Amino acid sequence: MDPENRFDEMLKSGNLKSTKHRIAILEVLKGNKIPLSAEDIYIRLKQNNISISLSTVYRVLETLHEKDIVSKVNIPDSNRAVYELHGNEHRHHLLCVKCRKLLAIDGCPLEEYEKLLEDRFGFTVKGHNLEVYGYCNNCAGY
Amino acid sequence: MDPENRFDEMLKSGNLKSTKHRIAILEVLKGNKIPLSAEDIYIRLKQNNISISLSTVYRVLETLHEKDIVSKVNIPDSNRAVYELHGNEHRHHLLCVKCRKLLAIDGCPLEEYEKLLEDRFGFTVKGHNLEVYGYCNNCAGY
DNA sequence: TGTGCAAATGCGAATCATTCCCATTTGGAA
DNA sequence: TTCCAAATGGGAATGATTCGCATTTGCACA
Structure with missing residues (x-):
């Protein structure tokens, strides 16, 4: 199954609409072994000429985290959070x-x-x- | 040894001046089994008619934390930190x-x-x- | 294949804990 | 007592994240 279909499945199983932004964010996360911050993701999307708002990046990450599709990692001694696609x-x-x-x-x-x-x-x-x-x-x- | 002298010792051993604010903050922490946020401490001090700035509370906590006199606890899913006097x-x-x-x-x-x-x-x-x-x-x- | 509506998004303002700046005060060594 | 580095006050700045609200879009159903 190609990645985009897999993402569609993941979203559907969480009762989430499959939008191009959510797919794009999942793809960025998939392409990185290292957890990324919301802003990291935002910048990468911009570099790929994807127009998106930073609020949306936060909202999507929050939603995906609630559905256990993405995990959120708090960086010690910092107020930043980073996110990664987690396997199971x-x-x-x-x-x-x-x-x-x-x-x-x-x-x-x-x-x-x-x-x-x-x-x-x-x-x-x-x-x-x-x-x-x-x-x-x-x-x-x- | 009475508590204030013990605090003096703790501060001295960290090369910190013994000021009434530091002592007052240590006393508030000592009086609470539960970790307190900077603002919690600030409010308690005000209630005791101790005039202090919130910046100072943060600075003192940071300093005491660096010297391992106080421990800092990050509350999950929140950007608040709380502090407690730690035993050893x-x-x-x-x-x-x-x-x-x-x-x-x-x-x-x-x-x-x-x-x-x-x-x-x-x-x-x-x-x-x-x-x-x-x-x-x-x-x-x- | 269109329609409608809830869900998703954009964008800027708001939040909120924490840090910073700089003028003033204070502890404590000599 | 004097003096200076350290500590403090108070308000502004920061910076990540969230919120409000108008607009757009996915998709269930006709």
Whole structure:
């Protein structure tokens, strides 16, 4: 199945209309291994001569995030969020505080921990945010 | 040792001058088990007839955070930060997305995981942010 | 294949936590 | 007590994100 049809399916399964902007944003995300900010996406779309408003980029990302099509990553010590198409499994990232590079980590160490918290606190866990930061191997010497 | 002297010590050990505002902020934090936002602290100080500027509250919190006297907690899905006096060990929180209550969790499940990441990615881990969210036992039924 | 209407979008203004600027005040070393 | 770097006040600036509202568009149904 070609990518655009796959995106159509994803949108339909979330009861979302399939619009050229949503497809275009999904395509930008698909073309990047690194999570992108709303503005990054906006700029890439402009470069591809796609006319869109920054508000729309935010709205689309928010919508796609609600439908679990896109995941939202909060950058530590910053008020920026970045977004990525997620496969089915959720993941976390390593942020280099020097070069600001983000590395994706597959898997998540918190599954049993969440169960423990549910037992201990009578809490119904819906999710978590985890970002790990430090120095990447290029920046390790400071 | 009385609390004020203890705060003096904490400030001195971070090469910080001991000012009445810093002491007052530390006292507010000490009097609250729940992490407070800069504005929460500002309001409490005003209620105690302490004249202070909101900028100063932010600056003091930032400084105390840098010196590891206070820890900063980012609230998921919000651009607010809250602060608490931390004992020596770091901790995480459970956020109820309905009533917005924060529950402190003692301990941290990520110590070995960080070592694993260092080995796997050649990354020097400096820290992490982890917040878990869901429904507390009062809000569990939605 | 047209029609209608809810959903999506554009665009600029508004929000809101936080930071910045710079003039004034203050802690504490000497 | 003096003096200077550090701390503070207060208001403006920032910057990411959201909101309001008029306009456009996807698509279900006729």
